[in-house]
Each structure stands twice: as C-alpha cells, then as structure tokens.
Amino acid sequence: xxxYVTEISKYVIAFLMFLYTLEAFVAFRWKTxxxxxxxxxxxxxxxxxxxxxxxxxxxxxxxxxxxxxxxxFQIIAFSSVxxxxxxxxxxxxxxxxxxxxxxxxxxxxxxxxxxxxxxVKQFFIIVAxxxxxxxxxxxxxxxxxxxxxxxxxxxxGVVAIGIVxxxxxxxxxxxxxxxxxxxxxxxxxxxxxLFLFFMAGALDSAENxxxxxxxxxxxxxxVIILVLSKDLGSALIFFVVYLALIYISTENVGYLAIGLSxxxxxxxxxxxxxxxxxxRVQAWLDPFSDIESTGYQLSQSLFGIxxxxxxxxxxxxxTPKSIPFVEQDxxxxxxxxxxxxxxxxxxxxxxxxxxxxxMRLGYFLRDTYYRLVVCGIGVxxxxxxxxxxxxxxxFIPLTGVTLPFVSYGGSSVLVTIMMIMIxxxxxxxxxxxxxxxxxxxxxxRENERRKEY
Amino acid sequence: xxxxxxxxxxxxxxxxxxxxxxxxxxxxxxxxxxxCYYSYSNRQTLMNNSFNTRQAILLAQNSRGKILSRDGExxxxxxxxxxxxxxxxxxxEKEFAHVVGYATNGKAGIEALANYYLINTNVELSEKxxxxxxxxxxxxxxxxxxxxxxxQEVAYNALSARKGAIVVSxxxxxEILAMVSKPDFDPNSIAxxxxxxxxxxxxxxxxxxxxxxxLYPPGSTFKIxxxxxxxxxxxxxxxxxxxxxxxxxxxxxxxxxxxxGQVHGSLDLFTSxxxxxxxxxxxxxxxxxxxxxxxxxxDLMFGQDLPLDVLYSKSSVDYSADMSNADRMQLSIGQGTxxxxxxxxxxxxxxxxxxxxxxxPCFFTQVKSEEGxxxxxxxxxxxxxxxxxxxxxxxxxxxxxxxQTGTASKLKGLSYxxxxxxxSAEFNSQSDSHAWFTGYAPAEDPEICVTIIVExxxxxxxxxxxxxxxxxxxxxxxx
Numbered sequence: 001x002x003x004y005v006t007e008i009s010k011y012v013i014a015f016l017m018f019l020y021t022l023e024a025f026v027a028f029r030w031k032t033x034x035x036x037x038x039x040x041x042x043x044x045x046x047x048x049x050x051x052x053x054x055x056x057x058x059x060x061x062x063x064x065x066x067x068x069x070x071x072x073f074q075i076i077a078f079s080s081v082x083x084x085x086x087x088x089x090x091x092x093x094x095x096x097x098x099x100x101x102x103x104x105x106x107x108x109x110x111x112x113x114x115x116x117x118x119x120v121k122q123f124f125i126i127v128a129x130x131x132x133x134x135x136x137x138x139x140x141x142x143x144x145x146x147x148x149x150x151x152x153x154x155x156x157g158v159v160a161i162g163i164v165x166x167x168x169x170x171x172x173x174x175x176x177x178x179x180x181x182x183x184x185x186x187x188x189x190x191x192x193x194l195f196l197f198f199m200a201g202a203l204d205s206a207e208n209x210x211x212x213x214x215x216x217x218x219x220x221x222x223v224i225i226l227v228l229s230k231d232l233g234s235a236l237i238f239f240v241v242y243l244a245l246i247y248i249s250t251e252n253v254g255y256l257a258i259g260l261s262x263x264x265x266x267x268x269x270x271x272x273x274x275x276x277x278x279x280r281v282q283a284w285l286d287p288f289s290d291i292e293s294t295g296y297q298l299s300q301s302l303f304g305i306x307x308x309x310x311x312x313x314x315x316x317x318x319t320p321k322s323i324p325f326v327e328q329d330x331x332x333x334x335x336x337x338x339x340x341x342x343x344x345x346x347x348x349x350x351x352x353x354x355x356x357x358x359m360r361l362g363y364f365l366r367d368t369y370y371r372l373v374v375c376g377i378g379v380x381x382x383x384x385x386x387x388x389x390x391x392x393x394x395f396i397p398l399t400g401v402t403l404p405f406v407s408y409g410g411s412s413v414l415v416t417i418m419m420i421m422i423x424x425x426x427x428x429x430x431x432x433x434x435x436x437x438x439x440x441x442x443x444x445r446e447n448e449r450r451k452e453y
Numbered sequence: 454x455x456x457x458x459x460x461x462x463x464x465x466x467x468x469x470x471x472x473x474x475x476x477x478x479x480x481x482x483x484x485x486x487x488x489c490y491y492s493y494s495n496r497q498t499l500m501n502n503s504f505n506t507r508q509a510i511l512l513a514q515n516s517r518g519k520i521l522s523r524d525g526e527x528x529x530x531x532x533x534x535x536x537x538x539x540x541x542x543x544x545x546e547k548e549f550a551h552v553v554g555y556a557t558n559g560k561a562g563i564e565a566l567a568n569y570y571l572i573n574t575n576v577e578l579s580e581k582x583x584x585x586x587x588x589x590x591x592x593x594x595x596x597x598x599x600x601x602x603x604x605q606e607v608a609y610n611a612l613s614a615r616k617g618a619i620v621v622s623x624x625x626x627x628e629i630l631a632m633v634s635k636p637d638f639d640p641n642s643i644a645x646x647x648x649x650x651x652x653x654x655x656x657x658x659x660x661x662x663x664x665x666x667x668l669y670p671p672g673s674t675f676k677i678x679x680x681x682x683x684x685x686x687x688x689x690x691x692x693x694x695x696x697x698x699x700x701x702x703x704x705x706x707x708x709x710x711x712x713x714g715q716v717h718g719s720l721d722l723f724t725s726x727x728x729x730x731x732x733x734x735x736x737x738x739x740x741x742x743x744x745x746x747x748x749x750x751x752d753l754m755f756g757q758d759l760p761l762d763v764l765y766s767k768s769s770v771d772y773s774a775d776m777s778n779a780d781r782m783q784l785s786i787g788q789g790t791x792x793x794x795x796x797x798x799x800x801x802x803x804x805x806x807x808x809x810x811x812x813x814p815c816f817f818t819q820v821k822s823e824e825g826x827x828x829x830x831x832x833x834x835x836x837x838x839x840x841x842x843x844x845x846x847x848x849x850x851x852x853x854x855x856x857q858t859g860t861a862s863k864l865k866g867l868s869y870x871x872x873x874x875x876x877s878a879e880f881n882s883q884s885d886s887h888a889w890f891t892g893y894a895p896a897e898d899p900e901i902c903v904t905i906i907v908e909x910x911x912x913x914x915x916x917x918x919x920x921x922x923x924x925x926x927x928x929x930x931x932x
Contacts, residue, residue, distance in 0.1 A: 004578065007581075244469075247472075248469045248473070251467060251468070251469055291504050292504075296504075299502070299504060302492070303499050303500075305492045306491075306492035306495060306500070307499070309496070313510075318507060319509075336488075336492070341488065341492055345489065348484075352477070352478060356474055356478065359470055362470050371470075375470055375473070379473060382477045386481065386484065390484050393488045393491065394491065395484045
C-alpha cells in the first residue's frame, strides 16, 4: 500500500507541477490582472495540491504525526498570505506572489525531508518576513522621497559590507556573515537592496558621462569589497546588476560591451591572483579527478541530479544529505534527486516566469527610477538562480549562492521577500500611472467635447 | 489621438529590457537542456562512481540481476545464503572468469560494465508490492550478453593448460562471442582467494585479462600493419613489388633473418605476406615513407584509446623519423619494442574483414526485467573507418593467400574458407616464441573473427592455427 502511494504520487506531483508551470506562462497571454483572476485561482489550487501530494508521500514514508501539524501550519500560513495580499493590495501582482509562495512551499517540503529543525526555523522566518514585508508596498507607493537618498544608500552599503570584510566571521573560507546579538546576518544580501536603490538614483539623475562614471566607481567598490571577502557569488550578482542597469538607463550597447570586457579582464586578473578561484574552475572542468577534496561537492551534487531520473527516487528515497551544504547551495540537486529532473526543471521555469513578469512590469512603467529598481530586482533574482542551479549542475563554476525562496537561509529569504514586496509597491505605482492616464484621456475628451459645443 | 498615444509609447518603452529578458530566458533554456542531457547520458558512470552513495540504496533494495549468454543460459546469478547474505554464483566456474568478471572485491568484466543495469530493477509495481509483503528483495534486471557458450567452451578447452588469450568476435556487429584468458581463477571463490591472488608474484597474474590487458610483441601479425602502410605509399603499383629472399636482409651492419633461417627465394607482396618472409618485410619497411607509416599507426589506434568499455592496456609502438635502421627493420616485422593486446589485434582484423570499418566491440545486447520485459536494447555502433575499402580488399586477398599457400595452410580445403595471418613472436632468445593467429571466416563474407595467442608455444602455424580451426569448426557446425 505504502509503495503504491509513494510510486504513484511521484507522477502525480510532477503532473500537478507541470500544470502549475503551464499556468505560470499562460498568464502572459493577458495583460491585466482582472482577466487572470480565474488562472490565479487554478494556480492556488494546484499549489496546495502539490503540497498535499508531497505531504502524503512524506507521511507514507515516515509516518511521523508531528509533520501533520507542521503542514497544517504551513497551509494556514500560505493561505493567509495569499488571501491577505489579495485583500490589502487588490492592485498588486498576484502571479509574482503565487510563484513565490509555490517556490517557498517546495523549499519547505525539501527542508522538512532534509532537516526538520531547519524547516521549522525557515517557516518562522518566512512568516516574520511576510509580516514585515506587508508594509513595504505601501512605503514604496507612498514615500516618493526615498528616491532622494541615493548617496546615503551607497555609503550605508559600502560600510555594511566593509565591516564584514574586516570583522566578519569566516565560514567555509569566505567572510560573509556578521553576528549581532546572537543573530547571524549576511549583510551582502541586504546591501543588494541598497545597491539597487543607489544605482537607480545615480543613473536616473545622471546627466553626463562623468556622473555615470562616478556611479561605476562606487559600484566597483562594492564588487571589489565582495571579491576580497571571497564572496564571489554576491560580487558577480552586483556586477551583473550594474551592467544591466547601465544598459537599461543608457540604452547603449557600447556601455554594455565596455562593462563586459572590464568584467572579463577583472575575472582573468582575479583568476591569476586568487588560488581559491583557480580551484573552483578546476573543480568545474573536472570534478571527478579530485573527488576526495575540491571536486567532492560538485560530484556529489551531480550524483544527486542524475540518480533520480526523470521522476525522482521519491522523498526519503535518495541520499541528498551526502551533498555538503545541500540545504543552502545544492537544494536544486536534492529536489532533482528525490522529486525528479522534470520537477526540478519545472521549478527553474517557475523562476523564469517570475523573472519575465518582473521585467514586463519594468517595461510598461513610466517612472524611469522605479523601472531601474524593478529591472535590477528581476536581474538580481534570475542571475542568482542561474548561479546556483548552473553551479550545482556543472554548467558554470560553483559560486555558492542560495536558490532564492527555496534554499535555507534567513537573510536570503527575508531579502528576497522584501524585493518581491518592493516590486509589488512598484506595480501599484504602475497601476496608478494607468489610472492617471485614463483620467487624463477622459479630461482631454471632455475638453474637446466642450470646445465643440 | 491614436498617433499621439503611439509616439508616447515608443518613448517610454525600452528595448534593453526585452533584450535582457530574452537573453536570460535563452540562457535558462540552454542550462536546463544541458542538465537533462548531462544527467541522462552520464547516469551510468555517475552511478558506478565509488563515491556515489546511491549505489548502496539500490543494493539494499534489489538483488543483483543475472548475466545470460546470447541464447539465454545463465552465466552469473545471485543467491541468498541461509544467513541472509547475497552471494554471486557462476555456474561455468572458470570458463567465463575474465569476460563475465566478478562483483566482489571490486568489479570486472561484464559485471562492471553492466553494473548499472544489474543493480537497477524494472519489475512491475504489483510485483514489488508482493515482494515487499514477503520481505524479499526486488530482482535486478538481467543482462543478455553476446557470449556464445559453445564457442567459449571450445576456446577454453583448446587453450588447455597453456597461458594465452583468445578473442572471438563478429566483425559486422562488434559482438564479442567468446573471450578466454589463461591462467584463470574461479569467480565463485574469489572473495576467499582474493588475498592469495593479489599476493601471487609469479608471472601467472591470474586476475589479468590477457585478452584486453596483456601486451605482447605482435610478431608477424604486425605485417598486416606494415602492408597497409605500404599500400598507402603504393596505392596503384603494390602488385609490382619484387624481392629475392636469401634468408636475411641487411642494411649496413644491421640484419634481419627469416624464421628458423628459411630462404624464401623470389617473392612479390602477396607471397612475402603468405610465407611471412621477414627479410622481404624488413625491405618493405625500409622503403615506406615516414608519413604513410605514421598515418597507418595512427589510424590503427596504436598508442591511443581503444573503443573498449572494459579495462584494457594501450598498445604501444615506437616510431619516429630518426629511428635507427635496426629499429625500423624490427618494427616492420613486429619485433622490438612494439606491443599489442590480442583484443587490439582482433579489432584490426575485424576492420579488414568488415570493409575497413571497425564496429565498437560490445558485450551485451539487451537488458530485460526479471519478468522478461525489455528495458533496453543496445544497438551496434560503428566506431570508425580504419582503412579504405580498397585497402581492406587487398589485405583480405593477402590474408586469404596465407591460408591457401602460406603459413596457415592447416585451414585450407575445409567446408568453409578462412583467411588470416600467423605470427611467431620472439621475446627472448631462450624460450619458444608466442604463437599468434588472427583471422576470419568465411573469407568471402566474414561472420566470425578469431585472434589467438599462445604463450611460449612455438610457431603460430603449428600452435595457434589449430585452435582457430577448432573454433571455426564449432561455429560452422563441422564435427
């Protein structure tokens, strides 16, 4: 009986996830939120169906009643988030919220399987982040003056990551975290948001090439500090965001080319200077030749991805714990192993759907400042996803960043939820722009009519 | 009104956003495609890696599948002992020792090659439920090998107590029909004997599969290679080659003599080959251009990786433009520092027999679940062309003549027509030479390709050719 449940649920889960992902892309057929209402409801039903199917599988394999309560709490929490969001921000974008919740649910399922304690911790962080995050759209929408503190953001950002460089704790060879009052923070995550607002402000107000140059210097300081902290993943994300924003604000491919060649040159220099970068590149090219030390992580990750096959070994069916840092850096491999390569690919596609929706928002926005902020968020999100999935699957060298929403990690979850909430605030600004446009049109029509009389 | 709206739109919308979105969407498409491709096509090697802990899961859940011969006889199966341990049983004992291999104390042979299939299972879900209820393991998938029990038995017995190796294959498909290596071991008791097998410092090296890992001087079988190089140099006028053998050939102070001091008299390329005249081939070797020789060695995979999935040794040959005359002459007749594995020689012969094309050697053709459902069919793979079809036609003619008028005349006048090349490789002046034969039958449409080496036996014509005859007889059903 148990075997029937676990075997059949594998296919059911993959199928439900497929339907969800399909809806996440079908949504692009309609421009307005109103027309998507039915689709969103279907998505939410599928979301909970996936979660319940996974839960049944977990119960069939473990039979631990404590999971029952945990899942009940999860269902309550996520349905409240979805419902509250709909009530509080009827003008928000629900595709982004749905996708985020779907990814977080899958992350929690995988974490429950990997380490129950961490799953519970993650759950509380998610709930707390949403509680804080719920006011963010309103702040963005209301407080126009936030745009003015451009250089303050830069100073705060540089100081925060600078402190980590000089005082931070060394974890796995990198200085990434800083502990205040018992809470360990990863400042580079928070500085990401400051950096986005700084770049948007600096580039949006730039009138000549020198101002762009100045912004570039400040961006370079951020990146260099991160490289010196050996936080390569964050350094790359900052750099890529910088490039994307320069390109969007100037609409000049030349800047992009200059930036890219600078980046390439810097990579070569960094490769020559730092042995840990050489080690990573070597491990990427051939993880199996030094499988006992430098290639260990990546080979274990590849074993995980390939051993599950298309539909996976089922939750608790594999040994994803043999991958070091599986909850943070290799959660994608664990998902591929136990839930199947198809399911893992669908998750990546949900991330792509979220990204496209964010970029669409930027595209239709009139306010160029917020356009830069929202596109920066989109690029930061998708590039980080790319780094972690590509790094764990030998597509690119490993950099050790988290999969947003899915991986375990307090700072990562909090910051990603903040960024999503900022997009929601910006989405409301756009909706407002549209109302205004409609108003303007009405007024103009009325004026014309009056003239006729 | 509408126009105004349009211009307005053009101003606010930004194409870099579209560029970036498309770029990342395409990047993800490439990455996800790569992940699917990589994880699927490497699943076997990754699973077989000793650092992969997932193998232990499968071993705990499934019992190892069977290895079957091509007509379904069981060559290896797993059995549960009274104390619940799983042991591997090999009903033919020593006969298939090296080719089927072993699965304890590491893995070798087909046991290693098909490990992935043997430890996975594809029985029906309902059957799994039944086995679960009974507390039994799921039976792993069975692998249908290409081995032929009759041919293996004949080859095994024909080699008797001598050291050496035999490879029997199908040149059209690359299937390995039989593979023997002696001295051998009993895979049933390998766990108990392991330490003594490893400790054995004599020249026996029982665990070594001489067919694929044993490096031997090729002796006169190498004249196939020299002839091919000559054909590349003289594609049109090779038939005009003439040489008069006086029993030895000298350049300066260096000289080469024929086997047992024979004098062959007036020869052309075909008779030089058929009678295996060392003097004539030393002469041929001295005349071959450096380019033709190195291209030939390269094409025939000397010093290179072979398309072989089991453990093997790379054949080696020392060839350079500035090598001494003595070395060049030694090379041309397959003596000196040149060494090849019997399997490599078999592959070269297969390519000659198959119109110049080498098929990738394969050891199993099908994987079936215990219930008989086909899990996977292995298709025959063309590896590559080793020589042109014209060159292979000439070499075939030469090898036929070896049987008709030359050193392999024991294969002449049978109900089938054979072709091949003998060799008697001298490796030191004290002992008898290694007896070689590599050839195929029927000569007009080759179906079976045999390579034999018998260590310290004597001439190939006297000791290896009779073994080939027994194998051909068995294949063609001649009593």
